[in-house]
Amino acid sequence: MADKPLWKKGGGWLLEKPEQALSPEDFDETVRMIAETTRTFAEREVLPVLDEMEHDKEKMYEHSVRLMRKAGEQGLLGPDVPEEYGGLDLPKVVTSVVAENIALTGGFSVTFSAHTGIGTLPIVYFGTPEQKAKYLPKLASGEWISAYCLTEPGSGSDALAAKTTATLSEDGQHYILNGTKQFITNAGFADVFIVFAKIDGEKFTGFIVEKGTPGLSLGPEEHKMGIRSSSTRQVILEDVKVPVENVLGEIGKGHKIAFNVLNIGRYKLGAAAVGAAKEVLKESARYALQRQQFNLPIAKFGAIKQKLARMAALIYAAEAATYRTVGLIDDEIEARGKDQIVDAIEEYAIEASIIKVLGSEVLDYAVDEGVQIHGGYGYIEEYMVERAYRDSRINRIFEGTNEINRLLIPGMLLRRALKGELPLVEAAMKLQEELLEPSFGEEYENEWDREWAYVTGLKKLALMIAGIASQKFGEKIVKEQEVLMATADVLIDAYTAESALLRTQKRGGELEAAMTRYYLARAQDKAAQLAQAVLPYLEEGDDLRVLMAAARRLTKHEPVNQVALERRIAGAVLEAEGYPIK
Structure with a gap:
């Protein structure tokens, strides 16, 4: 594979201006058709049955199984599955x-995402050719539903601390699994379970376990705050005999399955959060137009316009960042070949974590203001x-908590620098020299x-904070979580603002320009506050004063008329009765 530009490498955008990015405006007719099919x-x-699914467990099971089979009939469960196993084998933009x-x-x-993602992709x-031939056609059709069993009562974010064990039987034909898995989506009606256990208490390994295997049982349904129309139960394993041919991947390499599948789940969660936020914006705009107070629709009030505008601008930027990431992944898969899909996706693990945090928090903002x-x-x-x-x-807990993902973002960048994959050290040293020069x-x-x-x-600014922290703490920087999370927040906003800017330059519209400038101004103000919070922890005295001056220089911007931008964006939202970009 020919050497690619730095901006197309995972994390490389931090050091080099990108030339282009995929955005929804680039979708071809196939992508648009599948999007419309899914929405229909x-x-x-x-x-029509969602309310019933929320309040009646038996109906939820019945509808879930029926709907999954119907989704399979329409091809919605198979975009990631190879054609020879009943799937469609389409680009990642389609699954997004x-x-x-x-x-x-x-x-x-x-239910849908757990099945098509973490339940099928392992x-x-x-899978071996035999495993693929046996399971994938039924998973792609919806005849079988899958569940993913990683979390345990005592291990969530620290997945490798799992206690579930697997012991080879005396005849060498089975592994005997014992342990309990917690918070397992689809458990109540799953036919196939992807289970992680430690062989001989040490070798973390994946297994395919079928429903009905003796010793496999379920705990009661969890009574959840939300997502009540999905099944969430414990999966209990008591001397469960799993044939040796159902070992998934290499023995002792289960972490490769678990973590790489999570990367996929993260960017898909970002896309899902964008879709859900658009729906909330639509409901909120329509309600604001209908609801009257003081003899006026509340849509006329500046306080409501401000909320709608912020929701729309956040969605626009998150959508840009999400599909930019998916486009990079699809390009990498095409360049490497489909036999290296896992490595191609892992290349953009940093960006996948960014999208996960960004999307889940944009959606949380949207629903909170939607209720208000x-x-x-x-x-x-x-x-x-x-x-x-x-x-x-x-969503802020799924696919690795947002705190874990915030730690991963700068952590992965630093590891790539140490491996020589990204010239971050050189860039940080050059930046230090640059910041000592007078600014004009x-x-x-x-x-x-x-x-x-x-x-x-x-x-x-992100490079400066990370560089100073690395010099101060060395390898112990992994324990400085507050500094790492602040760095991550600056990186998230930089990547997102840049994505919105790339998209807006392509579209060229006045509304898009307003949303981009609005997001960027707020990102700069937030970055300045983060710098003020962490730099006094890293330095003091004259050195601190130099760093604070540098931070002010790096976040300095012309005054932005945010009120006018909010009113312009809100006007478009109300006119469209929802997300104004089509």
Whole structure:
């Protein structure tokens, strides 16, 4: 594979301006058709029974199985599955638009995503030909439903601390599994379980376990805050005999399955969060237009316009960052070949973590403000935003908590630098020299040069904080979680603002420009606050004063009329009665 530009490498955007990025405007007819098919399925098949699924466990089971089979008939379960096993074998952008458009179904979207993602992909990417032939056709058709069993009562974020054991039988034909898995989505009606256990208490390994295997039982349904139209139960393993041919992947290499599948789950969760946030924005805009107070629709009030505008701008930027990431992954898969899909996806593990944190927090903002716009009615079950509020909260825990992902983002960058994959050390040293030089007012030739300079400033601030912290703490930096998370927040906003900027330059619209400038101005203000919070921990005295001056320089921007931008964006939202970008 020919050497690629730095900006196309995972994390390379921190050091080099990208030339292009995939955005929804680039979708071809196939992608748009599948998106429409998914949305039609969600609206016509799932939403009419969703309330029943929320309140009746038996009906939830019955509808879940029926709907999954119907989704399989329409090809919605098979975009990631190779054609020879009954799938469609389509690019990752397709699976992402499916995730985005199924998201409005709340808990059912969790059932769907757990099956098509963590429940199926371990076999797609790590299964033997025999395992693929046996399981994938039934998983792609919806005849069988899958569940993923990693979390345990005592191990969540620290997945490798799992206590479930696997011992080879005396005749060498089976592994005997013992342990308990916690919070397992789809457990109540799953036919296949992807289970992780330690062979001889040490070698972390994946297994395929079928429903009905003696010794496999389930705990009661968890009574959850949200996603109530999905099944969540314990999976209990008591001397469960699993044939040796059902070992998944290499013995002792279960972490490769677990962590790589999580990377996929992270960017797909980002896409799903964008879809759910768009739905909440639509409901909120329509309610604001209908609800009257003081003889006026509440949509006329500046306080409501501000909420709608912020929701729309966040969604626009998150959507840009999500599909930029998916586009990079698809390009990498095409360059490497489909036999190296796992490595291609792992290349963008940093960006996948960014998308996961970004999407889940944009959605949380949207549902919170959606309830606020609805007032007391937002607290009542018959209004969609009440369910959306409850359903949203789990996304900051799914696929690795947001705290874990924030630690991973700078952590993975630093590891790649140590391996020589990214010239971060050289860039940090060059930046230190640059910041000692006097600063003069810059002149900008083109319309967006100023904004590009602002994005570069955010990148340099993240590089500065990470560089100073690395010098101060060395290998012990992994324990400095507050510093790492602050660095991650600057990186997230830099990547997102840059993605919005790339998208806006392509679209060229006034509304898109307003949303991009709005997001960027707020990102710079947030970055300045983060620098003020962590730099006094890293240095003191004259050295601190130098760093604080550098941070102010890197986040300095011209005053932005945010009120005017909010009113412009809100006007477009209200006119469209929802997300204004089509």
